Amino acid sequence: MLEVIDKGCVSEAHPVPLLFVHGAWHAAWCWDDHFLGYFADLGYRALAVSFRGHGGSSSDKPLRACGVDDYVADICSVADGLPVSPVVIGHSMGGLIVQKYLENRSAPAGVLMASIPPQGNYGSSLRWLRHRPWDAIKMAATGKALPYISTPERARQHFFSETTPQHVVDDCAARLQEDSPRISVDCLILRLPRPKRVTTPLLVLGAEHDGAHTCKEVRATARAYATEAHFFTGMGHNMMLEPGWKLVADHIHRWLGGRGL
Template sequence: MTTPTPVIFIHGLWLHATSWEPWIELFAREGYAPSAPGWPGDPETVEDSRDNPESIADHGIDDVVEHYAAIIRGLDTAPILIGHSFGGMIAQKLLGQNLAAAAVAIDAAQIKGVLPLPLSALRATLPVFRNPGNKHRAVSLTAEQFRFAFGNAVSEEESNLLFARWTIPAPGKPLFEAAAANFNPHSPAKVDTANGLRGPLLLMTGGKDHTVPEAVTRATLKQYRHSDAVTDITDFPDKGHSLTVDSGWREVADTALAWLRRQSL
């Protein structure tokens, strides 16, 4: 009997790990062994996360990478990683360390070496950067801020429903680390993009994403130009940063599944 390939879903800032539930159900039906472990310090539920923001605060990129690396080391088979936003950056780092069979990075946060910093991305992250003290705190979004950063490509009603269902406070530290990446030779946002022996990578980008605009994902793709490993990109012109959780999530998930099948995974 063939052992199902594990798939680990990695959430980004402001969304709880349980937001991957529809993806988990789909991937399980497709014969994979999916799971969505939270970040270090993440409580089990959205409600507990909102009630205990201090448990989430002050976790940086390296903390999160090591947290997932430890989970991977406990598996019998190298997993497929699917990450959204900062989860997409984490997935790329783990793939570059040869800890994964493949990775799908959806609207992935900016890695070291990526230079474009569109104004919309600055506005989307302003709730964190407006106070330097937020580097060591967990920061929540308002419904209006979520609408701009995540839900701008769906109706206001849907954006508000997503906000109420899935949002949690997020640690400010990863954003400060990513913002300083190009000035720090040892930045935790650095990814081994030249690794030619890693598994295949698919970058996905939403054409209406305010938080990680398409220009950032295109610039990320260029960072992999020195690697012979498979590096593909898929564009969803009409989708924003909420593309993994909104009413159009199935198109994104089906695209990821089709790509994995093409990689014989």
């Protein structure tokens, strides 16, 4: 059973539901803090799913064996249960999962927030190896990343800006959980997106102080989908949890409204 946090109802102004997709080490809670209530109050139906083995979602196999295809299947499971195809909004690894989902599914629109680019997580992995080689070696040897991202110091480096209030960083760090080592390999080389198969219009968003994906990588994502990236100054990777989250949500709302959604 998948955990789905479901808020609000569709309205005449916003007849299409929004499905939010989290990134690695997170779960549906990262959308529930701000985004779901924000969009529900504006007349949207807003849902967030936790991938199998994350948050309150169970799994029929060990988490370490779960890969991109499993997480795509989770999105399909939720989307197929809705009256109409939802707008899909993915963050970080969830952005790559959204890209893979859209290879074979049509959607009214999609949003990629600080997403892994179509060329994969190579750049982020290389930076990790360069700056913290011993951590990278231990992660590769053990298949466990949580010890190296879940302290407040590391969580700030990876997910937040230098000015994010400490209580926001601490709260996120306490809720992070281990993810599948297989998904890391899938996102590095094995199951990369094929942009030419995606016909859904996409909004690509980036953060100025993203500790995971550079502005150059976000622009490459936008180019792959024949659009331009929009960046938020002063923000870190977890754009939905940063103090300026409403700027991001407002931008998505305006973009969707411009498309009649």
